[in-house]
Structure formats: structure tokens, C-alpha cells
Amino acid sequence: MLYELYLLVAAIQPIPCVDGVAVRRRNGVVEALAIVRGTGKERGKWCSVGGKIRKNESKADALRRHFLTDLKCGIEMLVPWDQPVIGLQCANQQDVGNNPDFGPEYGKHTVSDYYPVRLLDEPEFGKTVVGGQEAIGYAWFSKETLPPREAFGFDQGPKFIACLEVAEKLV
Numbered sequence: 001m002l003y004e005l006y007l008l009v010a011a012i013q014p015i016p017c018v019d020g021v022a023v024r025r026r027n028g029v030v031e032a033l034a035i036v037r038g039t040g041k042e043r044g045k046w047c048s049v050g051g052k053i054r055k056n057e058s059k060a061d062a063l064r065r066h067f068l069t070d071l072k073c074g075i076e077m078l079v080p081w082d083q084p085v086i087g088l089q090c091a092n093q094q095d096v097g098n099n100p101d102f103g104p105e106y107g108k109h110t111v112s113d114y115y116p117v118r119l120l121d122e123p124e125f126g127k128t129v130v131g132g133q134e135a136i137g138y139a140w141f142s143k144e145t146l147p148p149r150e151a152f153g154f155d156q157g158p159k160f161i162a163c164l165e166v167a168e169k170l171v
Contacts, residue, residue: 010108014089017112018059019050020067020075021160022119023167024140030167031140032160033119034152035070038136041106042153048160049135050112063115070135073121078170084113086162090154103155116163116170 009015022033034046049070053062060081067075079085089112090105123138141147143164149157 007107014109014111016053017051017110018053018062018066019048019088019112019114019156019159020063020117021048021114021163021167022067022075023078023116023163023171024118025171026140029142030164030171031142032116032146032164032167033123033138033140034147034160035135036137036139037134037153039134045153046139046147046151046156047134047153048114048156051134059113059115063117067117067119071119071123071138073119073123075117075119078116078118078167081115084115085166086114086159088112088114088154088156088159105154114159114163116167118171 024031024033033049035049037043037045037047050063050066053059054065057065058081060077063077064075067073088103089101089110090103091109092105092107095109096102123135141160143161146157146160149155151157152160
């Protein structure tokens with residue numbers, strides 16, 4: 001019943017989401033963490049950590065929940081919640097045509113803000129967690145070593161670059 005209600009809402013309005021790009025400075029170079037997505041149509045592609053914001057949940061709390069679910073680690077926000085680095089909206093190609101303002105999505109329209117964050121713990125995999133773990137692996141990339149744009153799910157490559165550029169001043 002709850003899933004059917006979600007599908008009805010997703011069919012008539014955008015779904016608010018939040019995404020975090022974990023960043024660090026290593027040997028003087030700023031790097032971003034990308035996960036290998038293990039679920040959905042973007043399975044096997046590089047992505048940020050994030051997803052839906054629940055009712056009565058702040059963006060920061062939603063982002064903390066997604067990092068705990070996917071990587072089993074805490075985060076520190078590096079910019080205020082009301083100052084995202086960049087936004088992204090995704091929708092079905094058939095709904096938006098060739099509109100360059102939208103990334104690919106399957107069955108819904110999502111709107112997400114992106115934030116650079118710092119990990120408080122090392123990521124972990126293979127433990128059972130409530131909500132399921134979307135990440136099946138991860139890697140750290142500098143701007144120079146980022147995979148090509150088509151290797152990212154939901155056209156997130158440019159969002160990683162934007163977060164890395166902001167992180168240059170923060171970490």
C-alpha cells in the first residue's frame with residue numbers, strides 16, 4: 001500500500017532528494033568519493049550518496065541517513081544546508097525530450113541539492129542495514145582522474161566536478 005502511494009505521488013510531482021559528495025585532501029590533492037551503485041537501472045555506474053528526503057526530515061538529516069545506510073559512516077557537512085553547491089533534476093526522457101536541464105531518471109521526476117561532506121569513519125560493506133545498501137563499492141577520484149561523464153549514473157559527473165572545485169577551499 002505504501003509503495004503504491006509513493007508511485008502515485010511520484011507520478012504527479014517531483015520527489016525532493018539530497019546528495020553528498022565526500023571529499024578529502026590527500027597528498028595535497030582534493031579527491032571525491034564515488035560509489036558503485038548496486039541497484040536500479042544505473043547499477044554498475046559511479047554515483048554520489050543520496051536519495052529521497054522523508055517527511056519532517058531535514059536535508060542534513062536525510063544526507064546523514066543515506067551515508068549511514070550506504071557506507072555505514074557518519075559525515076560532517078562542509079557548507080550550510082541552505083547553500084548547496086549545485087542542483088540536479090532528473091526525469092524520464094519521454095517526459096522532457098532533449099532538455100539539457102534534466103538528467104536521466106526512470107519513472108519519476110527528482111530534484112536534488114548537492115553538498116560536499118567529510119567522512120567521519122571508513123566506509124563498510126556487507127553488513128545488513130535497515131533500508132538496504134545501494135553501494136557495492138567505492139573509489140576516490142581527483143578532478144584529473146574522474147571517470148568519463150558517461151560512466152556516472154544520473155549524469156552526475158559535472159556535479160562531482162562542482163563539489164571538488166568548492167572543496168578546494170574547504171579541505
